[in-house]
Amino acid sequence: MTHIAKEKLATLLMEYPKPAGIVMGYGTAGFRARADTLPWIMIRIGILAAFRSKVKRACVGAMITASHNPEYDNGVKLIDPYGEMLEQAWEVYANNLSVLDDDIHILSDYLENLMNQLNIQANDEGIVAIAYDTRQSSPLLASIVKRAAQAFYTTIMDFELMTTPQLHYAVRCYNDNGTYGHYTEAGYFDKLCTAFQNLIEMTPNIQRFEPLAIDAANGIGAMKLAYMRQTLAKYIHIEIFNDGTRGHLNEKCGADYVKLYQKAPDGIPLTNYSKYCSIDGDADRLIYFFIDKNNQFRLLDGDRFSVLFASFLAMKLKEAKLADDVKIGVIQTAYANGRSTDYLVNKMHVPVACVPTGVKHLHHKALDYDIGVYFEANGHGTVIFSSELKSKIKMVLEDPKRTVEERLAANQIRAFINIINETVGDAIADLLATEVILSILHLNLEGWLNLYDDLPQRQLKVAVRDRTMIQTTDAERRCVTPPHLQDCIDELVSKYPSGRAFVRPSGTEDIVRVYAEALTQQEADDLADKVRVVVEQLTK
Ligand SMILES: CC(=O)N[C@H]1[C@@H](OP(=O)(O)O)O[C@H](CO)[C@@H](O)[C@@H]1O
Numbered sequence: 293m294t295h296i297a298k299e300k301l302a303t304l305l306m307e308y309p310k311p312a313g314i315v316m317g318y319g320t321a322g323f324r325a326r327a328d329t330l331p332w333i334m335i336r337i338g339i340l341a342a343f344r345s346k347v348k349r350a351c352v353g354a355m356i357t358a359s360h361n362p363e364y365d366n367g368v369k370l371i372d373p374y375g376e377m378l379e380q381a382w383e384v385y386a387n388n389l390s391v392l393d394d395d396i397h398i399l400s401d402y403l404e405n406l407m408n409q410l411n412i413q414a415n416d417e418g419i420v421a422i423a424y425d426t427r428q429s430s431p432l433l434a435s436i437v438k439r440a441a442q443a444f445y446t447t448i449m450d451f452e453l454m455t456t457p458q459l460h461y462a463v464r465c466y467n468d469n470g471t472y473g474h475y476t477e478a479g480y481f482d483k484l485c486t487a488f489q490n491l492i493e494m495t496p497n498i499q500r501f502e503p504l505a506i507d508a509a510n511g512i513g514a515m516k517l518a519y520m521r522q523t524l525a526k527y528i529h530i531e532i533f534n535d536g537t538r539g540h541l542n543e544k545c546g547a548d549y550v551k552l553y554q555k556a557p558d559g560i561p562l563t564n565y566s567k568y569c570s571i572d573g574d575a576d577r578l579i580y581f582f583i584d585k586n587n588q589f590r591l592l593d594g595d596r597f598s599v600l601f602a603s604f605l606a607m608k609l610k611e612a613k614l615a616d617d618v619k620i621g622v623i624q625t626a627y628a629n630g631r632s633t634d635y636l637v638n639k640m641h642v643p644v645a646c647v648p649t650g651v652k653h654l655h656h657k658a659l660d661y662d663i664g665v666y667f668e669a670n671g672h673g674t675v676i677f678s679s680e681l682k683s684k685i686k687m688v689l690e691d692p693k694r695t696v697e698e699r700l701a702a703n704q705i706r707a708f709i710n711i712i713n714e715t716v717g718d719a720i721a722d723l724l725a726t727e728v729i730l731s732i733l734h735l736n737l738e739g740w741l742n743l744y745d746d747l748p749q750r751q752l753k754v755a756v757r758d759r760t761m762i763q764t765t766d767a768e769r770r771c772v773t774p775p776h777l778q779d780c781i782d783e784l785v786s787k788y789p790s791g792r793a794f795v796r797p798s799g800t801e802d803i804v805r806v807y808a809e810a811l812t813q814q815e816a817d818d819l820a821d822k823v824r825v826v827v828e829q830l831t832k
């Protein structure tokens with residue numbers, strides 16, 4: 293480590309000291325906590341981003357956001373060169389760095405060892421792309437990441453205000469020299485909007501788009517959607533509410549609020565539109581909803597996107613005569629409604645895999661398929677396509693012996709691939725994909741909802757002394773510790789027809805989550821509550 297790097301680090305450590313006794317782990321979505329407790333961890337993350345970039349000899353990203361959490365929280369996560377989440381093995385380095393106190397000698401010893409281990413030279417080049425959401429605390433936190441990375445000969449690409457998926461996209465494009473698209477924001481919108489227009493224009497008898505009201509959670513998405521709204525005004529009328537001019541970020545609005553409380557957000561008129569959706573604070577989650585004829589609030593969550601996207605793609609594969617040699621699969625977590633899994637497996641005959649919570653797990657598993665559709669129930673997800681599938685599509689398009697219908701279907705899949713953000717779940721891309729599929733299939737929200745009926749469900753948060761006491765297996769569906777907890781859950785569940793329940797420690801909050809579903813809301817509530825009681829008893 294150079295003398296200058298050491299000096300710069302020492303200055304940062306003095307400026308942003310680590311609070312005594314603080315412990316922080318790189319969790320489901322990076323480091324996340326109250327914003328005022330975060331500056332010190334940004335130093336560590338800045339260093340790690342620089343190292344990661346040097347090792348991969350590519351640009352990596354650092355996104356400052358706490359997504360759907362309150363304005364006073366913030367967080368940071370790293371993005372790997374292909375636009376995916378940081379490789380899990382590196383989370384260990386993040387955790388090791390977070391354990392270290394502010395002693396510059398100890399820190400530089402650790403860093404020198406790490407540089408040796410990773411075979412990094414002090415003057416290797418690094419490049420880190422940084423972006424942040426609209427939180428007041430974000431610019432300062434971003435500036436600390438930047439200064440720490442710069443201490444290690446690293447160039448910074450400062451994108452300032454961006455959605456999380458936009459940064460994932462930019463990192464991917466930058467590293468594959470524009471093959472995936474141009475890495476700027478203009479490049480991002482150009483790719484999505486052009487593909488959306490193409491798909492509309494190539495499809496005969498497409499249904500007119502009904503106006504859509506969007507709850508933007510008073511976050512970054514409002515600003516970005518405004519740009520898209522103008523570009524696509526010719527096709528679809530979009531109104532943006534909760535755009536940050538009045539309300540507070542994620543407060544009684546946004547995708548997480550709507551999904552968790554199963555009710556409409558504040559700040560949006562509920563009578564004027566037939567279609568509504570909510571995004572979250574960093575615009576990577578999307579949830580649709582509407583008010584039905586009986587004045588009931590009806591929700592379409594992540595499971596519904598899986599079903600819709602997989603149905604559309606399976607249909608187009610069939611039309612393109614590609615269905616036989618393409619492996620399509622859906623990835624869910626334990627939070628997926630049992631009826632969605634049932635519909636996918638038994639009605640659509642699409643294989644479903646279940647993985648632990650967190651997009652990194654879903655994304656990883658989706659790579660096993662030619663078309664991997666993945667969504668968390670909360671509305672975070674995307675579709676990824678293998679390069680073999682992309683070549684097959686190209687072959688159909690270039691084969692003069694193929695019929696017009698076959699080529700049209702292949703072309704529709706190709707356009708769909710360009711709407712989707714394959715690097716990570718993206719509310720804006722998913723919204724465009726959903727809108728265009730609904731119009732192609734002539735479905736309204738009611739028709740989409742009627743594909744299957746959800747089982748009533750309940751989610752609870754339980755505060756316990758030490759959430760790590762609960763350990764799980766089988767994609768978090770069964771508890772291993774504390775002893776007997778699983779037996780108690782099994783016993784409770786057996787009393788409810790079609791009942792299912794599980795318990796897991798949250799990776800982003802200091803709580804344990806309980807999930808239950810059953811035939812009626814009353815039973816789901818009862819089951820969840822009884823499970824809560826045994827959790828409380830056995831973790832005392
Ligand atoms: C039940 C639930 O919604 N859990 C969320 C939440 O994780 P937890 O580990 O459950 O706190 O935050 C994650 C990051 O945003 C998201 O990926 C995940 O789906």
Ligand SMILES: [Mg+2]
Binds near residue numbers: 576577
């Ligand atoms: Mg988010």
